[in-house]
Amino acid sequence: MSCRKRCKREIFKFAQYLYRLVTGTLNTDSVEDELELSTVRHRPEGLEQLEAQTRFSRKELQILYRGFKNECPSGVVNEDTFKDIYAQFFPQGDASTYAHFLFNAFDTDHNGSVSFEDFVMGLSILLRGSIQEKLNWAFNLYDINKDGYITKEEMLDIMKAIYDMMGKCTYPALREETPRQHVEIFFQKMDKNKDGVVTIDEFIDCCQNDENIMRSMHLFENVL
């Protein structure tokens, strides 16, 4: 059925082409001569609202927004821009997979773009949140399909993404099974009831009992 329609359309186009050939076209404007509509523009909520919703002060929000707006004048970051930005920090490796997972973690409403509110909410949790909130966020990052369980496959994807960022020239040289071994170690530690998945409670419990993790949670707090 569609074949016939296609044939008709082709014949029609050919006839149009012949007609134009004969009569000449004085206007060379073709159909694709529209300026592409400006991209999505987004304006954030007011300063007062953001101040109330996050744990940043007014000045800090101003600083954050100026930087954000400088990079993304349209007010939203899409995934490609996010990947570009992140790739600048890891020139030796390929940061795009990990940036993809990070993007999904920041994009809380899953609309394909990170607005300033999403950005600032995420930062608020990461920089000023309680340990519980930070661990929650990390769990959310690992749980790719957001079903509340971290499976070995999800962890393997995350692990591979992290190892990708190291690039090729490492010491000792990266092997195929390095990420997998790392995943095994992780699961041995975290998966208490050995059911093959890590739930949020297991994760938080285990991290809270681990002194090193607890200590390192404060590592990036004084960022602004």
Add this chain to the structure above:
Amino acid sequence: MAAGVATWLPFARAAAVGWLPLAKKTMPKPPIDNSSKSDEILYVNVSGVRFQTWKNTLDRYPETLLGSSEKEFFYNEDTQEFFFDRDPEMFRHILNFYRTGKLHYPRNECIQAFDEELAFYGIVPEIIGDCCMEEYRDRKKENQERLAEDTEANEGVDAPLPPNSTSRERLWRAFENPHTSTMALVFYYVTGFFIAVSVIANVVETVPCRPPLGSVKDLPCGEKYKVPFFCMDTACVLIFTFEYLMRLFAAPSRCNFMRSVMSVIDVVAIMPYYIGLVMPENEDVSGAFVTLRVFRVFRIFKFSRHSAGLRILGYTLKSCASELGFLLFSLTMAIIIFATVMFYAEKGTKGSTFTSIPASFWYTIVTMTTLGYGDMVPNTIAGKIFGSICSLSGVLVIALPVPVIVSNFSRIYHQNQRADKMRAQQKVRMARIRMAKRGTANAFLQYKEDRNIGDPDGCVKNRSAFDQQHNHLLHCLEKTTNHEFTNEMNYSELCMTESVGFKTSRSTSLSSHQGAQNNSSGCCPRRARRRAAMRLANSTVSVSRGSVQELDTLHLKTTCIPPQTRSSLNAQMCDMKLNCGDPDFTAAIISIPTPPANSPDESLPPSPAPMLGILRNTRATAYIQDSVKISSL
């Protein structure tokens, strides 16, 4: 509502007093005027240039940055003004938009810079006034075309092959770019040669040769030397067939390939031969066969694969197809008109050559193109008058399409030239970008060595805050994965030595590199030299990292610094391995994606630094070595 109308509203409302005596019902209550504030002047500081405007002016367009609450993010309490770190020249135009309601495009500005400013201030480009819209659209289209060309040239055909490509892909690349491998080049020239041979053979075949003994009539060479010509033809066709089949095999999409122009030409060039082989030696059929031989001349079109100029010509004609078509149509109209007129004008005369209207077509064409063979001549006065009008109008009509074709050809030719130049410059650009990238990686390795050699607090003080924090981030990643970054030299060395063993073979491989070069002290002269070079470079040059690489190759003669051998580094790593593992795992995950204002190659501009100084919360605990401040700007 346009801005101007708003100012007339009080007048319209005042004039409504005229309705009051005539009203049938009571008037509704007027709206309460909330804004009792009188209008205030706002100060906008754009990179030092202070603009002042009424608040109402900016409020006219509430969906833009300046008209909405978004500008509060840029308010500076200390100076009581809005500060924007943008181009003040462009801001003039933006502000004029608020004042007059019309956005103008400044002709001397780059279109992309203008677009970016518009995007920043939240203004849609469609609002540009009619006076400047044409110019804007033209320049934007030109820019987009140029960018599209550039990306095409970038991902171009000169890109190196991915390492694991099948033989089919390699074959296709060899066909498309003959200069990638010598075999392809040889094949390219061989086919070119055979095309030329085949075409020349076709031509020479028809030249009359000296007749064989005993005959008077001149014979075309093709008849006289039937066998040699046949052999040559066979050889050429075999080569062409082979080439066509190889291309067909290698093509990524066979359907598309079979429909392409070049493949059609190929087929048309070789089919007559095969048809000739198959067809029997029949008298009535061989007449048609002779016609088929005409198609052999299409082989000359195969040259277009070898010549870019031919392709440009063909592309030009294709792109002017509509103009040419129109010309043909108008010419046909003129021919018919004049032919009819000439026929009826010459109808009466005896022995006239204008026997019918189609016969007059020939006269009209010959006259209009100013050929004038003279085989058909008008005899009557009316015929001569119309004939002269015909030839005069012919000159005009034929001269019209020439400028169109010429300008098209010139444009396409220049585009092609530019593409070639771009490709040549691209290599240089890519090399420079790669060098800059290696610079950042080298900076990190330098930081690592400093840290290992010197105190754990680590940093030579002349490194900017941004660098320190970036290095800390990369360090965290290393700790997460328990692998270290190295540069390519060490990596390739390691790859070589890893299989054999570790310390001993390493020293031997290194000592084998020494050769006739500098001081050979111990196991690591090369690495020490490089380290010394990097250190020297880094202490003097902080901004242009590319020079690190250049100094690297200078082979400075230095004394061998006591080496941080790989073994000692290894030991350190082993110690840390025990308490490494997972904790830094999560720490690295929490690393923040920070959009930098500049590329990481340049250090941060100093202006945010004072702000950062105010806000630094030194909550540094004892076991955190350096107070980590990663700015998110």
